Amino acid sequence: MRRARRFFLIALALVVGVTTLVVAAWALDTSRSDGKVARSVTVAGKDVSGLDRAELASVITDLAGSYRGQPLRVDAPGGGFTIDPAEIGLAVNERATIDAVLDVGRSGDPVGRISGWVTSFLHDREPAVVLAVDRAAVYRVVAERDKDRKPPTEPKVRSEKGRLVTVDGVPGLGIDPASVLDALSRSGANGAPVEVAVERGPVPPRFDVVDAARLVSAGEAATEAPLAVTVDGQAGEVPGAKLRSWLRSVSDDTGIRLAVDTVKATDELARLLPDLGTPAVETSFTVVDNAPHIVPGTPGKACCAPDAGAQIDAALKARLAGRAAGGPVALPDKPREPNLTVEEATALGVKEVVGTFTTNHAPNQPRVANIHLIADMVRGQLIQPGTTFSVNDFVGKRTEEKGFVVDHVIEDGKFTESVGGGISQFATTTFNAAFFAGLEFPEYQSHSLYISRYPFGREATLSFPHPDLKIRNPSPYGVLIWPTYTGRSLTVTLFSTKWVEATQTNQTKEPRGPCTRVRTERTRLYLADGTTKVDSVQALYRPAEGVDCT
Secondary structure (H helix, E strand, O other): OHHHHHHHHHHHHHHHHHHHHHHHHHHHHHHHOOOEOOOOEEEOOEEOOOOEHHHHHHHHHHHHHHHOOOOEEEEOOOOOEEEOHHHHOOEEOHHHHHHHHHOOOOOOOHHHHHHHHHHOOOOOEOOOOOEEOOHHHHHHHHHHHOOOOEOOEOOEEEEEOOEEEEEOOEOEEEEOHHHHHHHHHOOHHHOOOOEEEOOEEEEOOOOOHHHHHHHHHHHHHHOOOOEEEEEOOEEEEEOHHHHHHHEEEEEEOOEEEEEEOHHHHHHHHHHHOOOOEEOOEOOEEEEEOOEEEEEOOEOEEEEOOOOHHHHHHHHHHHHHOOOOOOOOEEEOEEEEOOOOOHHHHHHOOOOEEEEEEEEEOOOOOHHHHHHHHHHHHHOOOEEOOOOEEEHHHHHOOOOHHHOOOEEEEEEOOEEEEEEOOOOHHHHHHHHHHHHHHOOEEEEOOOOOOOOOOOOOOOOOOOOOOOOOOEEEOOOOOOEEEEEEEOOOEEEEEEEEOOOEEEEEEEEEEEEEOOEEEEEEEEEEEEOOOOOEEEEEEEEEEOOOOOOOOO
16 A cells, blocks of 8 residues: 555656646747747648748738639539639638637647647647638529529518518528538638538528518518608608508528519509699690681699609618608609690591581570580580590589579479579580581480470480480591580580581471470481481470479
């Protein structure tokens, strides 16, 4: 036992002594190399031991130059690719590399530092060259050069039923850019040219559903309130649900973010805000010396110019960034052209009288004001080829707010009074002008009591909403309605291109109970080919007020 204890104490003393000597030698050696590279250090195969910072910097600068222009090879099963390092911004981070080399043997716990110093007598210490790369460029270049790659589908944000929702991403297949970045971070010790080996396999999306969910939260908050806008100084707003319908996620080298589909936004803004801006002055007709003339229209302003979507995008980006709104977004306007161009108006062939009729009335009665008012309202209206003009649709209900006054009307076969009384004279006069112009009548109704100042069996009345007077233009030309009046008469003249000769060719009467049904025959001679067509209009007259025809 005594001998064993003595042996242990001697061994312990030797270990302590040796350790003390090693530590002392390490301390002495380290102090001598203070500010210089430690012993047995090589960088990319070049011995830099004992160099001071300036000397080391010169070596690293030369080393950095050797990377420039050297091809970078990425090897993978099934095929890789070679690129110029500049394509991914690969370069030596000289300062970081110098710091890493000078740090060899001077960082970490003491035991590790001493152990590293001891092993340096057996082999060199090789700190890696610190390489800098453009991460976004790596993702882009790998996607471009990996020819057999099936790209991953990034998670998305889209609008669904007025809310923003996430759509999961889907992995792709090929070389994962993240593995290339990892391999590059470990390749610096080998020097130039750089070669890395990676596997081919699943390529996950760069972003995950958490990133997309974050965008959903931000997008919902940014579109909670409507967006105030103006067009040509007129105010409107875009509802939050509509704003959300324009948002989509965009994934690229810089990240995943929300953006506005500017094309969709611009297109839908025009439909959403159709009344904002300035109306166009429509191309119209006037009549001088009984001849029609075209009055060119002028453009107005409407929503919206093609860059309106970009304005919405900028406004929502400001909201997403938490910046306060600086007032309504002034959307750029676009010209609002007249519905009818001068060329189109010219092509309509409005050039001559095709039908005219005059009726007389006593002067200085309230009904005269109503006749003049409705004549002024309808004057200049154009019936396009193949279309129908409705007096009630155009004029609307006759009201005092519109300027109509009370006068005599016929209701349910009896004379009474109502606002707009007397305008049936306008209806009858227009009806007869259209009759002789060869136009057609999808809807009309005669007075229930015959009035002697109107043609027997060939007249029409008006009320609201019915009976209405509807005139259809079956010709290939436009028809201009041009009423004129004096204190005692009303004339309605229709201008177009004469395409038919219309005449009254017969009239018959037959009883219907105590009433009389009148059928007035019209023959139309078509000037283009000489063919004729016979049609008729009808009237039903009561013999006196209050008499029922059935």
